[in-house]
Amino acid sequence: MISSDEYVIRCDELAWRKYDDEVVIISEDGSQIHSLNKVASFIWELSDNVVTVNDIVARICDRFDVKKDIAQADTMKFIQQLVDKNLIQLGKHSCLND
Amino acid sequence: MGFEMSNECRIAIGDFCCSLVCKEPYVILCFQEYYSGFLIPEREPDFVIELEVAYHEVGYYQVPSSLFMTKVLQGNHFSFGSGLLEGFLHLSDKRCNIVVKEVLLGGPSIRIFEQFLYQVYYTFLYNQNSRPTSFLIHASGVNRNGKGFAFSGRSGCGKSTIASLSSQEIVLNDEIIIIEKRNSGFWVRSTPFNGRYKIKKNNEVPLKAIFLLKHAKENYLKPLSNADFTREFVQEVIFSIPLFSTDRTKAFSEMLDFCSQLVKEVPIYQLYFRPDRSFWECIDREENL
Numbered sequence: 280m281i282s283s284d285e286y287v288i289r290c291d292e293l294a295w296r297k298y299d300d301e302v303v304i305i306s307e308d309g310s311q312i313h314s315l316n317k318v319a320s321f322i323w324e325l326s327d328n329v330v331t332v333n334d335i336v337a338r339i340c341d342r343f344d345v346k347k348d349i350a351q352a353d354t355m356k357f358i359q360q361l362v363d364k365n366l367i368q369l370g371k372h373s374c375l376n377d
Numbered sequence: 378m379g380f381e382m383s384n385e386c387r388i389a390i391g392d393f394c395c396s397l398v399c400k401e402p403y404v405i406l407c408f409q410e411y412y413s414g415f416l417i418p419e420r421e422p423d424f425v426i427e428l429e430v431a432y433h434e435v436g437y438y439q440v441p442s443s444l445f446m447t448k449v450l451q452g453n454h455f456s457f458g459s460g461l462l463e464g465f466l467h468l469s470d471k472r473c474n475i476v477v478k479e480v481l482l483g484g485p486s487i488r489i490f491e492q493f494l495y496q497v498y499y500t501f502l503y504n505q506n507s508r509p510t511s512f513l514i515h516a517s518g519v520n521r522n523g524k525g526f527a528f529s530g531r532s533g534c535g536k537s538t539i540a541s542l543s544s545q546e547i548v549l550n551d552e553i554i555i556i557e558k559r560n561s562g563f564w565v566r567s568t569p570f571n572g573r574y575k576i577k578k579n580n581e582v583p584l585k586a587i588f589l590l591k592h593a594k595e596n597y598l599k600p601l602s603n604a605d606f607t608r609e610f611v612q613e614v615i616f617s618i619p620l621f622s623t624d625r626t627k628a629f630s631e632m633l634d635f636c637s638q639l640v641k642e643v644p645i646y647q648l649y650f651r652p653d654r655s656f657w658e659c660i661d662r663e664e665n666l
Contacts, residue, residue, distance in 0.1 A: 294629030296637055301604035305629040308446065309616065314608040 281355050285369040288328035319357060329373050389417045391511060391555045391566050393501045396422035404430060415569030415579050424501055425472040430479055438480045444492040445616050450623050462493055466620045491570050500619040508631050511557040513615035518549035518565045525565035525582035529613045530590040540574040542654050550577050563643050586644045586666055593649035596659035601647055603640040611636050
């Protein structure tokens with residue numbers, strides 16, 4: 280279960296690039312290629328271990344025309360998918376505290 | 378065409394001259410026949426592979442479908458496929474010596490052995506530049522009236538069909554081509570690697586367009602977003618891992634960078650095609666081409 284105060288960080292071993300508004304990610308062993316839509320790409324780019332899930336939701340509400348409860352539910356669901364695919368990790372501390 | 382019994386053959390892979398040396402002339406003769414059309418005996422080699430064949434009982438070893446994921450590196454020693462191919466890299470001398478299990482050189486397994494040559498090719502490129510400006514691509518390539526076209530996609534998408542339907546043009550290869558970034562733009566080049574179409578020519582031409590193939594009942598072109606194209610196409614870029622590295626993330630990053638440059642300069646399409654020559658009319662009608 281994801282906690283909204285957890286920090287979100289992309290896994291180091293992934294190669295990814297942004298093409299226009301969409302991100303393409305190659306898994307560590309090259310067996311999977313993922314492409315993300317505009318909102319998902321926005322979340323992906325924010326996931327650099329200095330923002331929490333809550334921060335991401337707030338940024339989405341600022342950037343896109345969406346209600347907070349919907350943004351929160353969708354973001355949590357998407358982040359869980361990324362965790363399940365070993366594309367991102369969650370942590371209790373930011374790298375800024377290291 | 379006859380070949381002299383020799384213990385060396387020199388093969389052209391783009392600008393790269395790879396010398397295969399073996400004490401057994403029969404092995405070299407097999408390579409000469411297999412890479413016929415791409416032999417450059419007069420060129421000084423850029424890299425020498427000293428090859429020894431290890432014979433074994435039939436059925437003793439299983440050949441994997443890919444060597445890439447099985448490389449183990451320890452110092453300058455490398456091993457692929459749990460010892461199916463292993464050896465030492467002497468990068469400063471631009472050579473390596475390898476021992477190859479017999480099973481990897483016979484019949485269709487030679488295609489798996491070629492994956493080793495891909496890494497030798499990338500070793501050459503990395504030795505020239507800090508990052509490659511050429512990539513091996515799983516695609517067929519055709520030179521049509523001085524315009525280069527690359528047709529890519531998963532196995533079974535029609536790459537060899539396109540090549541055999543293009544016998545009136547210059548077919549560069551139906552399986553593996555080189556796409557090369559030059560100051561003048563992107564070029565497409567032949568490789569000696571074998572698919573099903575054997576009448577390929579050692580040739581190069583400016584790259585006019587790239588098509589991802591799909592079989593269809595009618596011919597038509599569909600524009601692709603850069604991300605959609607990259608998601609498909611990057612899977613057809615041969616992993617740019619040199620012999621001295623196992624860093625896949627670095628290779629994937631470079632492959633994605635290469636795709637970024639490519640989509641900025643070269644038109645990209647999905648080509649839905651019927652298995653006859655009429656797909657060329659569809660391409661000829663496209664204004665940008």
